[in-house]
C-alpha cells in the first residue's frame with residue numbers, strides 16, 4: 001500500500017538558459033592583403049596590339065598617378081620589360097608636353 005510515487009519531481013527544464021554565446025568572435029585575424037586586387041598580368045604582354053608609344057598619352061596615362069608620377073610595377077602589374085618601356089615613353093612624352101611632369105592641386 002501507499003506507494004506514493006507520485007511526486008517524483010522530474011525537474012523539468014527551468015534554468016539552463018542555453019546562454020547567448022554566439023560563436024567565438026573569430027574574426028579573420030591578420031589579413032594583410034588589402035587594396036586593389038588587380039589582375040596581375042602585363043597589359044602589353046597580354047595584348048600584343050597595344051603599343052607603347054610616347055606619342056600616345058591615352059595609353060600612357062594609365063600608368064601615371066593623378067599627380068603625374070609613374071605608377072610602380074608592383075601596382076600596375078607590368079612586366080619589367082614593358083614597365084621600362086612605359087617609363088621611357090612617359091619621360092619622352094613629358095618632353096614634348098603630352099604628359100605632365102607633375103600635377104599640383106590648386
Ligand SMILES: [Zn+2]
Nearest residue numbers: 042045079082
Ligand atoms: Zn609585358
